[in-house]
Amino acid sequence: MNEFLREQNDHRDGRLRAIEVNQAEIIAFQKAMLYLKFSCEETDSLLYAGSDSLNSLLYKMMKVSDMAEIEASFYNKTSLVNEAFVQQKVKRLEQEQPYVQPPSQEQANEIMKSYMYPFLSSNQT
Numbered sequence: 047m048n049e050f051l052r053e054q055n056d057h058r059d060g061r062l063r064a065i066e067v068n069q070a071e072i073i074a075f076q077k078a079m080l081y082l083k084f085s086c087e088e089t090d091s092l093l094y095a096g097s098d099s100l101n102s103l104l105y106k107m108m109k110v111s112d113m114a115e116i117e118a119s120f121y122n123k124t125s126l127v128n129e130a131f132v133q134q135k136v137k138r139l140e141q142e143q144p145y146v147q148p149p150s151q152e153q154a155n156e157i158m159k160s161y162m163y164p165f166l167s168s169n170q171t
Contacts, residue, residue, distance in 0.1 A: 072107045079104050083161065084128040089139040095132070096160035104164060121164040129168055132161045 067075075083095040094100055108117050136158075140148070149157060155169045 067107070067110075069112050072111050075107050076104065076111070083163075084125075084131055087135070089135055089142055092135060092139055092161065096157060098160065101160060101163045108164065117164075121166075123166060124168050124170075125162070125165040126168070128165060129158075129162060132158070136161070 079100065082091050086095075108114060108121075111117060140146070148154075155167070158167045159170060161167075
């Protein structure tokens with residue numbers, strides 16, 4: 047199941063804090079995250095694109111959005127175009143850091159799942 051539709055473990059990083067956001071702020075955050083994940087060419091962006099904390103915040107923002115139902119149906123599938131973009135960025139990162147030990151296939155699948163969120167990665171289908 048796509049994490050967008052599943053509750054997150056909100057207490058894993060400590061006490062929750064309440065904030066108030068309006069719809070424009072929600073949309074701005076979502077656009078920034080989607081740009082970071084699926085448009086930004088910089089390989090350093092992968093650090094943030096795969097962040098559990100940022101993905102958790104994206105989930106929460108999408109959940110309270112006025113467009114939550116529409117977004118859930120839109121993101122509950124793979125995006126081959128975005129996945130190809132992310133895979134190319136990962137390959138460039140591997141070329142930039144040849145001294146880093148490559149992850150196992152299982153680890154690579156989990157990493158791709160984080161990079162692709164809120165979409166499903168093809169290894170999830």
